[in-house]
Amino acid sequence: xxxxxxxxxxxxxxAVSYAIDETHDETLRAWVASANTEDTEFPIQNLPFGVFxxxxxxxxxxxxxxxxxxxxxxxxxxxxDARVGVAIGDQIVDIGVAAALGVFDDAPDxxxxxxxxxxxxxxxxxxxxxxxxxxxxxxxxxLSRALRIDGPDSARARDLADRILVPMxxxxxxxxxxxxxxxxxxxxxxxxxxxxxxxxxxxPLLPNYKWIPIGYHGRASSLVxxxxxxxxxxGQRKGPDEAMPSVGPSRALDYELELGxxxxxxxxxxxxxxxxxxxxxxxxxxxxxxWSARDVQSWEYQPLGPFLGKNFATSVSPWVITMDALTPFxxxxxxxxxxxxxxxxxxxxxxxxxxxxxxITLEVALRTPAMRASAYEPAVITRGSSAELYWTFAQxxxxxxxxxxFMRPGDLLASGTISGAxxxxxxxxxxxxxxxxxxxxxxxGESRKFLEDGDEVVMTAWxxxxxxxxxxxxxxxxxIVPLSV
Amino acid sequence: xxxxxxxxxxxxxxAVSYAIDETHDETLRAWVASANTEDTEFPIQNLPFGVFxxxxxxxxxxxxxxxxxxxxxxxxxxxxDARVGVAIGDQIVDIGVAAALGVFDDAPDxxxxxxxxxxxxxxxxxxxxxxxxxxxxxxxxxLSRALRIDGPDSARARDLADRILVPMxxxxxxxxxxxxxxxxxxxxxxxxxxxxxxxxxxxPLLPNYKWIPIGYHGRASSLVxxxxxxxxxxGQRKGPDEAMPSVGPSRALDYELELGxxxxxxxxxxxxxxxxxxxxxxxxxxxxxxWSARDVQSWEYQPLGPFLGKNFATSVSPWVITMDALTPFxxxxxxxxxxxxxxxxxxxxxxxxxxxxxxITLEVALRTPAMRASAYEPAVITRGSSAELYWTFAQxxxxxxxxxxFMRPGDLLASGTISGAxxxxxxxxxxxxxxxxxxxxxxxGESRKFLEDGDEVVMTAWxxxxxxxxxxxxxxxxxIVPLSV
Numbered sequence: 001x002x003x004x005x006x007x008x009x010x011x012x013x014x015a016v017s018y019a020i021d022e023t024h025d026e027t028l029r030a031w032v033a034s035a036n037t038e039d040t041e042f043p044i045q046n047l048p049f050g051v052f053x054x055x056x057x058x059x060x061x062x063x064x065x066x067x068x069x070x071x072x073x074x075x076x077x078x079x080x081d082a083r084v085g086v087a088i089g090d091q092i093v094d095i096g097v098a099a100a101l102g103v104f105d106d107a108p109d110x111x112x113x114x115x116x117x118x119x120x121x122x123x124x125x126x127x128x129x130x131x132x133x134x135x136x137x138x139x140x141x142x143l144s145r146a147l148r149i150d151g152p153d154s155a156r157a158r159d160l161a162d163r164i165l166v167p168m169x170x171x172x173x174x175x176x177x178x179x180x181x182x183x184x185x186x187x188x189x190x191x192x193x194x195x196x197x198x199x200x201x202x203x204p205l206l207p208n209y210k211w212i213p214i215g216y217h218g219r220a221s222s223l224v225x226x227x228x229x230x231x232x233x234x235g236q237r238k239g240p241d242e243a244m245p246s247v248g249p250s251r252a253l254d255y256e257l258e259l260g261x262x263x264x265x266x267x268x269x270x271x272x273x274x275x276x277x278x279x280x281x282x283x284x285x286x287x288x289x290x291w292s293a294r295d296v297q298s299w300e301y302q303p304l305g306p307f308l309g310k311n312f313a314t315s316v317s318p319w320v321i322t323m324d325a326l327t328p329f330x331x332x333x334x335x336x337x338x339x340x341x342x343x344x345x346x347x348x349x350x351x352x353x354x355x356x357x358x359x360i361t362l363e364v365a366l367r368t369p370a371m372r373a374s375a376y377e378p379a380v381i382t383r384g385s386s387a388e389l390y391w392t393f394a395q396x397x398x399x400x401x402x403x404x405x406f407m408r409p410g411d412l413l414a415s416g417t418i419s420g421a422x423x424x425x426x427x428x429x430x431x432x433x434x435x436x437x438x439x440x441x442x443x444x445g446e447s448r449k450f451l452e453d454g455d456e457v458v459m460t461a462w463x464x465x466x467x468x469x470x471x472x473x474x475x476x477x478x479x480i481v482p483l484s485v
Numbered sequence: 486x487x488x489x490x491x492x493x494x495x496x497x498x499x500a501v502s503y504a505i506d507e508t509h510d511e512t513l514r515a516w517v518a519s520a521n522t523e524d525t526e527f528p529i530q531n532l533p534f535g536v537f538x539x540x541x542x543x544x545x546x547x548x549x550x551x552x553x554x555x556x557x558x559x560x561x562x563x564x565x566d567a568r569v570g571v572a573i574g575d576q577i578v579d580i581g582v583a584a585a586l587g588v589f590d591d592a593p594d595x596x597x598x599x600x601x602x603x604x605x606x607x608x609x610x611x612x613x614x615x616x617x618x619x620x621x622x623x624x625x626x627x628l629s630r631a632l633r634i635d636g637p638d639s640a641r642a643r644d645l646a647d648r649i650l651v652p653m654x655x656x657x658x659x660x661x662x663x664x665x666x667x668x669x670x671x672x673x674x675x676x677x678x679x680x681x682x683x684x685x686x687x688x689p690l691l692p693n694y695k696w697i698p699i700g701y702h703g704r705a706s707s708l709v710x711x712x713x714x715x716x717x718x719x720g721q722r723k724g725p726d727e728a729m730p731s732v733g734p735s736r737a738l739d740y741e742l743e744l745g746x747x748x749x750x751x752x753x754x755x756x757x758x759x760x761x762x763x764x765x766x767x768x769x770x771x772x773x774x775x776w777s778a779r780d781v782q783s784w785e786y787q788p789l790g791p792f793l794g795k796n797f798a799t800s801v802s803p804w805v806i807t808m809d810a811l812t813p814f815x816x817x818x819x820x821x822x823x824x825x826x827x828x829x830x831x832x833x834x835x836x837x838x839x840x841x842x843x844x845i846t847l848e849v850a851l852r853t854p855a856m857r858a859s860a861y862e863p864a865v866i867t868r869g870s871s872a873e874l875y876w877t878f879a880q881x882x883x884x885x886x887x888x889x890x891f892m893r894p895g896d897l898l899a900s901g902t903i904s905g906a907x908x909x910x911x912x913x914x915x916x917x918x919x920x921x922x923x924x925x926x927x928x929x930g931e932s933r934k935f936l937e938d939g940d941e942v943v944m945t946a947w948x949x950x951x952x953x954x955x956x957x958x959x960x961x962x963x964x965i966v967p968l969s970v
Contacts, residue, residue: 181706186789196788206787211730212721216789217702217796221666221891222754231755233888236697236829245696247829250888269707269798270716270968293888302691303681304671304701305790311702312888313754344721344732402732403718403778403797404968406706483755483889 016133016280017327018355023047023144024328026469030147031158032165034089041462041472042087047143048319048474049125049136049284052085052092052171082123082174087319087474088147091165095120095139098146098164103157107142124178125262125320129283130409132265136283137324173318175225176286177262177410182223182314183400184258184290184414185215189390191419194431199298210340213347213391213399215416218290219311223412226287226317230478232453233312235296250293252436253451253480257364257427257459259386260288260414261393262320263407270404275349278394279356281407285326287317287362287459287476288414294430294450316412317459317476325471329463330355334389346402347395356392360473361385362418362461364427368446369454376444378458381432384418384425453482501618501765502812503840508532508629509813511954515632516643517650519574526947526957527572532628533804533959534610534621534769537570537577537656567608567659572804572959573632576650580605580624583631583649588642592627609663610747610805614768615894617750621768622809658803660710661771662747662895667708667799668885669743669775669899670700674875676904679916684783695825698832698876698884700901703775704796708897711772711802715963717938718797720781735778737921738936738965742849742912742944744871745773745899746878747805748892755889760834763879764841766892770811772802772847772944772961773899779915779935801897802944802961810956814948815840819874831887832880841877845958846870847903847946849912853931854939861929863943866917869903869910938967 023045029036030044042048085092098104099117107113116135119127128136146157157164186192189209196204208214224230232253238245264283267273273281290310297309333356342348349356362385365378393413401407417427426432429450433440436449451457458477464470508530514521515529527533570577583589584602592598601620604612613621631642642649671677674694681689693699709715717738723730749768752758758766775795782794818841827833834841847870850863876884878898886892902912911917914935918925921934936942943962949955 181704199788208723208730208784208787211723212785214785214789215792217704217792219666219702219890220705221893221896224754229755231889233755234757235888236884238693238696244826245693245829247831247887269709270718272719296888299693300697300699301788301790302693303684303786303790304699305786305788307700307702308884308888308890311890341729344730346732399721399793403720403735403781403793404716405704405793405796408706411706 029149031149032089032091040089043469044147045469046325046471047086047140048321050319051082051174051176053082055172084120090168101160103146104142106153109138112138113142125176126178126410129264176320179220179223179412180408182218182220182412183215184218185396186416187389187391188419191417198435213396216305222311223314226476229481230313231483233293235293237295238299252294254292254294254429255457256290256417258288258414260412261285263411266408269406273401275398278397282323282393284320284322287461287473289315289476315476315478317474319474321473328468329359331357331359331387333357352394356394357387359387360461360463365458367456379442384420384427388420451480453480455480514634516634517574517576525574528954529632530954531810531956532571532625533806535804536567536659536661538567540657569605575653586645588631589627591638594623597623598627610661611895614749661805664705664708664897665893667703667705667897668700669703670881671901672874672876673904676902683920698881701790707796708799711961714966715798716968718778720778722780723784737779739777739779739914740942741775741902743773743899744770745897746770748896751893754891758886760883763882767808769805769807772946772958774800774961800961800963802959804959806958813953814844816842816844816872818842837879841879842872844872845946845948850943852941864927869905869912873905936965938965940965
């Protein structure tokens with residue numbers, strides 16, 4: 001319980017820094033050559049956490065893990081061989097092996113590093129997240145020192161390279177977190193306005209939007225890691241001109257481009273998290289695709305909100321980019337026109353105002369079966385930025401917990417669809433095609449109203465800024481398959 | 486994965502019986518005297534499952550368990566001394582101890598009983614629920630035989646009574662299940678119509694209501710066991726006549742009287758659960774109080790549904806009454822006027838039509854601080870029946886999974902507020918007081934629009950029918966306390 005008086009020194013773990021430190025130095029290079037290429041997503045300035053397993057057999061390993069690691073089937077069935085790792089170039093540092101071999105023995109903040117290493121002896125990142133941000137940050141510094149060329153603690157690591165590094169090409173990346181509760185927000189005012197105009201032409205942006213970070217509870221069980229096939233859901237739907245609803249595979253399957261943040265630490269049930277403390281509870285981010293069946297959603301969503309239109313699957317990218325890695329890409333709280341109401345005090349904080357935003361560019365590419373057959377590159381159909389969100393993650397978390405809702409380590413808060421003001425910055429097909437009324441033309445001559453079977457959606461994201469090394473978030477991809485029973 | 490071909494014989498575990506068997510015999514009596522009194526909730530015909538811990542210290546033990554048993558804080562912090570038990574009169578059978586002492590050695594279906602016993606070596610009922618209904622039913626038969634006077638296997642159990650029985654007075658009842666996902670439905674048409682008329686006078690019952698078992702995703706982290714104090718949530722709210730929203734403790738705190746069912750077994754993600762299989766996935770029921778902050782809810786709920794108005798706490802009763810214990814109380818599917826549309830085929834099944842309903846009476850009593858001070862009995866303010874629900878639990882589950890949503894063992898599906906047609910059968914204060922417009926008069930001269938600090942809400946429920954022994958569901962209670970920081 002992080003917000004209680006804490007004689008054990010946990011408060012120290014809460015400290016949040018917006019300061020650039022040695023790990024962000026643009027000139028750092030790693031002794032892992034692939035981390036120094038121009039186009040790598042994982043230079044030494046990134047160091048994201050994930051969970052991997054050495055590949056033994058091909059097949060839908062990711063899906064299997066999602067099922068088998070469910071805590072409900074009993075510990076004996078969990079993957080004994082799932083490991084916590086950190087990406088560097090095209091390699092992964094096996095944290096447990098590196099620690100056992102003494103790679104972190106001379107790192108600063110030895111006690112915090114030790115806590116982090118113990119927490120990494122797990123098959124998810126939840127234990128690490130339960131410690132707050134401090135231990136993961138200390139481990140990040142230790143890794144940076146161990147991996148950099150001529151780093152203070154790099155000699156031993158370099159000597160042991162073949163034991164502590166695992167090539168990404170030989171592993172399956174697994175669900176990084178066992179998400180207890182998943183919440184999806186609605187933080188893009190452009191998305192809320194555009195979608196609102198499609199569902200409620202007379203009343204697009206509701207009066208509560210600029211006061212409340214609107215969100216709803218998603219379905220934690222249906223979170224899957226990137227690469228898991230997405231079965232087209234069967235659903236009940238009724239068009240406005242149809243006399244009665246019908247049942248069948250969704251005819252309006254869509255993606256939603258989102259960014260998600262995982263919670264660090266926890267509150268006590270009944271006790272809010274003040275906005276000033278919220279940033280200390282943000283561990284790191286991943287790309288999220290909140291797949292949506294628009295026909296199901298529009299028929300079911302009143303009065304209690306989206307349900308089956310959203311809960312068949314939500315994909316997440318496998319690497320969790322820490323907030324510490326993202327320090328150079330913090331920007332002032334997002335655009336709020338001066339005639340909009342000021343945030344209520346529980347959502348307002350000087351630090352959040354100055355640096356609560358995140359400048360991350362996100363892109364959606366579509367690859368159809370015809371493109372695969374004719375060697376067309378996937379077509380980029382959307383590019384947006386999280387800097388255009390109306391609410392910050394700190395505001396979303398402070399709002400979420402204001403009534404005492406119990407937030408647990410690893411809970412996932414997603415932004416909602418990230419749409420910008422520009423026509424090509426709309427983060428879902430619903431908006432891009434105006435609910436199918438204006439089909440999207442693809443470079444190979446095809447068009448799409450919504451997703452068809454065999455279509456692959458590939459989301460990527462990155463952060464860049466002059467004076468800093470560009471870092472990537474990895475990929476969040478999924479292919480639509482029909483139900484086969 | 487229960488719906489796949491199953492060479493291991495798991496299919497056998499799925500078998501559902503609506504037949505009355507030896508465990509339902511009205512004339513059975515237990516050698517535990519307290520199980521034979523007229524007013525006991527736990528006669529030998531009931532045998533509900535729960536999780537308990539011998540009490541060592543007083544205090545908010547239930548709350549502590551909710552936090553400590555969270556899987557996210559690491560196994561080491563879980564209660565080593567939480568035990569799975571079955572209620573009999575004012576005693577609890579410690580399943581692990583009874584099995585170790587050989588009490589079930591001569592039971593029929595020895596392999597299923599053994600599976601159940603192994604699954605009960607846990608600190609929640611999730612492993613038992615993961616096996617489907619078969620093993621728990623076999624254990625129920627074994628317990629009935631071991632506990633009845635002159636039962637076929639009762640001699641050994643009776644000799645060992647002081648080792649296998651634990652008095653309820655000496656234990657804390659803990660959260661019985663670690664709920665992965667919690668869904669709240671809206672299955673009472675009376676509730677939907679009445680609440681709809683308060684929130685949308687022009688449009689009370691939406692056009693989808695009679696086609697879809699409407700539901701939304703609740704917040705699993707905020708589920709607490711009966712007896713946990715409920716902190717009045719702080720929230721953002723705006724009355725229709727107010728120029729802007731304000732923040733403060735909810736002024737319209739309410740209870741919702743519900744019945745919840747826990748899921749047995751699981752599907753595979755992407756694969757529906759047909760209506761004919763749904764009953765095999767219903768493990769048993771508990772009483773649920775979905776506490777609600779009406780002022781917060783009405784300001785926030787459009788367009789994505791209830792969020793902070795519901796997620797600060799939801800209470801559940803500690804005993805899970807198995808569907809097998811409830812066999813005598815099955816009734817035809819609930820009232821659907823003949824001019825209402827027939828359920829779509831995926832929601833229609835002959836067995837569900839004939840016996841999908843449950844006749845359970847539920848009651849709400851309110852005890853105010855003034856009543857406690859002057860020795861007034863709690864005032865019964867609502868009595869309803871689950872037989873009046875518009876949708877059955879099988880229909881709710883089949884709908885929930887129709888698009889492939891992953892349902893895990895121990896997931897909780899609650900009915901939504903149970904309101905009947907009668908004025909005193911309204912399952913929340915919102916309805917009883919018409920949103921505060923007609924305060925409720927209490928027998929001691931007090932009145933209530935909504936709940937005040939210090940008020941206790943006590944929900945009880947039971948099933949009875951001529952020719953069968955009455956069984957109780959236990960209690961779901963909670964006391965409102967102000968936030969103290």
